Every structure is written in structure tokens, then in C-alpha cells.
Amino acid sequence: MKKLTLFACFILFIFNASAQRIINNPAFFANNARGLSISRVTISDTATLISFKTDYQSDTWFRMPSGLYLVNGDQKLKIRAVDSIQLGKSTLIKGGKIVFTCNFPPVSIHTKKIDIAEPDCQQQCFNIWDIELPEISVPEALAGDWFKTDGSKQWELGVYNSKLAYNSRLWNYTFLKRQRKNILIGLKDGNQRLTLTLETGDNSRLYIIEKKSTVALFNNAAAGKTKVADNKNAFTLANVYKTGMAEYVGYIKGYSPRMGFNTGQVFVNNAVTGGQENYLIKIADDGSFKASFPVNYTKQCYVHFPFSYAAICFEAGKKVFQKFDLTGSAVTANFMGDNAALNNDLYHTQFILLGIDWIKVRKDVLDFTPAQYKAYYINLRQERLDILNNYRLQNGMTTQAYNLARLSINYTLTQFLFKYNAEKWEAYRQANNIDPQNRRSQLPPVKLEKTYYSFFKDVAFNDPLAIVSVDYTFFCDNLKNNEEVSAAQRQYIFDYVARSKKSKIPEADAAFLDVMLADAKQDRIIQLKGDEQKMIRTNVLKGMIDAEMSFDLQLMDAQDTTSKIEASFVPLSPVQLAAMRTHFTNPYVFSLLKGYNTNIANKIEANKKQTGYAKREIPQLPADSIFSSIISKYKGKTIYVDFWATWCGPCLQAIKEIAPLKDELKDDKNIVFVYITNQTSPVGTYNGMIPNIKGEHYRVSADEWNQLTSQFQINGIPHYVLVKNGVVNNLKYQPFDYNTIKNRLLDTTGN
DSSP states (O other): OOOOOHHHHHHHHHHHHHHSEEEESOOOEEESOTTEEEEEEEEOSSOEEEEEEEOOSSOEEEEOOTTOEEEETTEEEEOOEESSSOTTSEEEEGGGOOEEEEEEOOOOTTOOEEEEEOTTOOSSOOEEEEEEOOSSOOOTTTOEEEEESSSSOOEEEEEOSSOEEETTEEEEEEEEEEETTEEEEEEEETTEEEEEEEEEOSTTEEEEEOSSOEEEEESSOOSSOOOOOTTTTOOOHHHHSOOEEEEEEEEEETOOGGGSOOEEEEEEEETTTTEEEEEEEEEOTTSEEEEEEEESSOEEEEEEETTEEEEEEEOTTOEEEEEEEOSSSSOEEEEEETTHHHHHHHHHHTHHHHTOOHHHHHHHHTTOOHHHHHHHHHHHHHHHHHHHHHHHHHHOOOHHHHHHHHHHHHHHHHHHHTOHHHHHHHHHHHHTTOOTTOOSOOSOOOOOOGGGGGGGGGSOOSOTTGGGSHHHHHHHHHHHTOHHHHHHHHHHHHHHHHHHHHSOOOHHHHHHHHHHHHHHHTTOOOOOOHHHHHHHHHHHHHHHOOSOOHHHHHHHHHHHHHHHHHHHTOOOOHHHHHHHTTTOOSHHHHHHHHHHHHHHHHHHHHHTTOOSEEEOOOOSOOGGGHHHHHHHTTTTSEEEEEEOOTTOHHHHHHHHHHHHHHHHTTTOTTEEEEEEEOTTSOHHHHHHHGGGSOEEEEEOOHHHHHHHHHHTTOOSSSEEEEEETTEEEEEEOOOOOHHHHHHHHHOTTOO
16 A cells, blocks of 8 residues: 555645644653653543553563543543553553553643643652643644755754744744645744745655745655765854854753753853853743854854753854754754754764773773873874764765864874873772872873874864864863973972072072972962963973964963953053064964953943942951851841852853842842852952842952851852841752742741
């Protein structure tokens, strides 16, 4: 018997829909119902039929609890019957697959969401929540992802029960109807409306009828090699060194707020500072998400959700659209629109580095000599590059993606090559079960010969386009502070102290030299003057690396400059900036430095307009009285105290996450947010940050901070304390949960 065409399936759908409402493959969130999915919900005036199917790999015993309820708002409708299995009894499912239907009393034809719950159950309960029942149900033959048939495998259309993805936007349905041979779908996204005209064809084909053209689509990505236009949209200096806002939007298919999270994060490396900023991704209840953030050049950024962590390429003025699917056994993802081919290739090749067994690697290198260690990592690097080349040969890749993937492999594994002593200690620590917090090596350092560093010949230096790679910033930071540089800095201190002690110096200066010497011997941070630090670093790196690297060295020097600007929160004057032009001869490094300086100046001006924060002075009291003195100002109020620092990434992320809650509660005069930091937060950076953090701010002394950390057992930050009705509740650190914190703040019982 021939398969029904897509058009015939649609005709049957229209006919059935007139008699009853059918929702195929509805989205839902399940708890303790693994291997079970809902294939169909049928709503009529006599019953609500829910068809399930199992998908186990082999013979499986399955039990559906008796007395299940369908929950529709305040309604609790008890199950009436089930076919193919018996409720409350275990059934052996041969082959692991079976289809059965549960019969519940009818619900309103306009019901949008239902739950199925096991009554009087406290743990290991059978619950299926948020079963979506959209009023416009998509025919099963239309549902899914559709890709271009030109060999590009470009994802063009996503048709789901409650949403449709097209043109890098997520649309809601307004209507779905047949017009002769075509299917018309009405769509809405905010104020934007669109009617999509589709024409069905044989062999799982679908055609999008646009103004003067027709785009043919397959309902799955065809196997085989992707056809790509070589060098199409390749990175150029002109399109990389652009500043502006990047946009990240998309859809998480299978998401439910019951999963316990509603945010993600974007981590944005900044090569001119050597640092990283993070930005919040807000996830709506329907699974849509969005974020926008500034980029000072085209770059890969790490994007983190509880189910995914991957590097995605963002460009100023461009939008990245990504769809995740959580409904299968593994999370899958597709990109649409700007840089879609690039990001799809990068996403599908991340396994190359993720597949390295680092526990095995450290076991292997435990007793290696430098020569053996070097050979091992060079082989590992080449092995990963071979996997990439083979993937490209079999699947095809854009030039951009291939080059970035090569850079990622080279930068990541080369870092291990020049960290011989540190990695030998990690291997030793792992083999001997030494606490990971113990980072000070107990092994004598091995001096590496200059010939050891010949592996650098395979690394790209002096390439302004390399900055696009997310791993370039990490590579430069590790190179800038590598073992050879640190050793040279220590030796510089030893020599300086020795020279100074030969001459007559004041007793106080001699004592200071002793402190410097002790710090150097203990590998503590050594504070050198900027020109000394730069001189040592430049000389060491030029001795290690036999290649032109003026771009890389100037970028490291720029990081020294931006670090000083950030600490003081005072931008360079036009005269100072012009003077630096003579040193920063690379135009791209200078443009990044100039852009950073302008950004600081703009922040200072914007901060002048900020309200809702207060910078408080610390009273002159004994350190052990400082906390009681601070909270006494807010007697009778609920006080949320956040111990934080300007350099603490998790602190800043948590501050961003709680900001919407603070806005919601801003009119409640009985709730106060207090922020306490210490002297490790540079005063300039502190003054620059707090205007954007609504609340009461205190910067305490080292002694006062020591007292507070002892009083509240602060072993790390962020750390939180809640004061209510005079009762102090030491919350310590807890992952942010909007509703939990809101309830704690509004709870009038003081619990």
C-alpha cells in the first residue's frame, strides 16, 4: 500500500478536526515517566482520550498507577478506562514498545493545558505536567524541522505544536487552513504578522511559496556531505573589528518552568582586558529565550544552560537564533539565520575536544620526562586535528568553522605543552588523592630547555583574526603568565633584593624587601612596576617563541593598561591616549584599547544618572560591632545582605539574577538590600559598579571583613544573610531561585 502524501494527510486532519479536537505529539513535562511519550490527545464532548507510547530498548515491565487523575485547573477528573494494559498492575512489554489509550471525562474544547497526577503520592510519583493543548493543532505530517534541499542542510523552518520557527523568529499561530493545493498558516510575533504559504509534495517534500520564488525543503537533514561555498562570508578584518550589540534568541522545545530554572548565561571574553563578562538569558514559560549584549569584535562566546555548554559565534548587529530539543534521549540543537552554517558546524564538532579523557591523560603523563610529555601532547593535538579533517571530509564544513575549530584545538592543547610542571603536579595530585584545593606543587620544578618549545612553530601568532576564537583569550592569558615568565619575575625579585641589601638602606625598606623575598619564594603574586613586568614578559616570550608576535605582545600590554583603568575607574585623557599610539602600533590593538577607554568614560557619565543606590560610610567602631551597627540603621525591616566582590564572577551573576525581583519589590519600603564588600574590590572599580546595583553599599576594612567572615563562617562568596524581625538567618550560598527568595522576603512570620 502506498504511503499517504503529505497533502492527503492534511485533508484527513481537516476532516477530523471538524468533529473533534486532536493534538498530535503534544509537548509536556514528565516526572518519573521515562521512556513514555504522548502521541495524541483527543478532546470531544464525551471523553478526553490520551494515547501513550513506550520506547524502551528491550522487554520491559511497565506499571501505570491506578486512580490517576486528569487535572484541569480546579478540576480533578478520575481515569475511567485504559486499553492494552491494566491499571495498577505490572505488564511485560515485549520488545519495549506498546501504544495504549487512557480514557478520562471530557474537558472544555478550549482547554490549553492539563496535568496527569497520581493521587496521595509523596515520592516516586507518576506525574505528567503541562501537557500543551494548543487550539490550533499542527498536522502530524507538517510537524518537525525542515531543511533546504540544495545540499546546504540549512534549517529553514521549524513547525511545532505551539510555535513555529521561521526567518530567525519564533511565531505564534493565528490560523491554519487549506486553500486549494496550498496550506496557509497565519503567524504573529508581537506586532509583526505573517501568512506563510506552504505547498506539499511527494517524498517528504515541502515548498515555501515566497513572493517570486519557491524554496524546497526536506523534513530532515539529508545524510552526506554538506555543499558549502568555499570562503563565502570568510572572516575579514573589516567585519571582525566591529562594535555593537549582538542578539541571541531561540526556543527550547520541551521546556517547562517545573524544570527548576528560567535563565541561562552568556560568557563574553574580552581580549583587550583578558577578562570575561557574563550576561543573563531569560527563558519565558513557553520556552522562548532572548539576550542582547555588547561585543567589541566578532567572537565566540560560551553559552550555558543546565542542559548545554557550547561556544557560539556572535557578531555586532547580527542575531543568532538557536533551537534546542529536550524531548529526545539526547539534547539536539539547530541554528537559523545569521552565521547559522558556522555555528552548526562548530556545535557538531565540539565533541572533538570534549571527547578527551583527561583522567586517562593525567595517568599517562604521571612519570613522563619533558621529552615524553611533549611527544604525547603533540600526538594528542595531531590526533584531534585528524578527527577534524576527517569530519570535514565526510560532512563538509564552512571555511570559517574549520579554521576556528583548528584554532580551538591548537590553542587548547598547546597550553598543556607549556604548562609541564603545573600539569605534572595535577597528575601527581590525582594519583595520590590530594585535595584539589591544594594547588601549590610539592614536586621540584623541572627547568625546560629552549628546544622544548619548538612546538610553538605550529601555532598561529601575530594574527588579528585569531581573536575570534574563544580559546585565544585563554591561550594568551596562560602564555602571559606561564611558568617561564613567573620564574623570571621571581628571579628579578631575588636579584633586586640581593643588590639592594648590599647598599645601605633604611631598616623599614629592608623589612619590606624581606616580605618581597618571602612572597617570591612562596610563589605569591609579585607586584612589579608595569614597565618591569612588560620587559620581563616580552624578553621571556621572545626567547621561547621563534616567531613574529607583535600583535599578541601588544595585546598583553593593552591588558596591563586596561587593568589600571579598571582599578581606578578613570579613563585615559585624550593626551594620554594619543601618547600611547606610539607604543600600540598595531591599529587593531589600539582600536580595542580606544574603544575600552570610551566605554569606561560612557559608564561614568551613565552612572551620574543612576538612582536607587546609596554608598554608605562605615562607622568608627570595633570590628566585632560592625554588622550590628550596619543593620541597626534598618530596624524593623527585612534585610537581605549580600557579601560580594567586584572581581567575583558568581557574585555579579547572582546580582544580575536578583535584579528583576528587586524591581518588583521596589515599592515595598520594608525590604532593604545591603551589599558588603572588602578592600580586594578596587575603589575605582567599586565606585563604577555600584550605581548599577540598587541597594545600600558598604566597603569594609580588612579587619572588619575578617570579623564578618568569622561571624558568618564565610568560606567563599557570594554569601547571603537574611535579617527579619531582628533574627539573623545565615543563608550562606544558595543557587538563585526567584520564587523561593521572594517568599522568604515577604514571609511575615520571621521563619
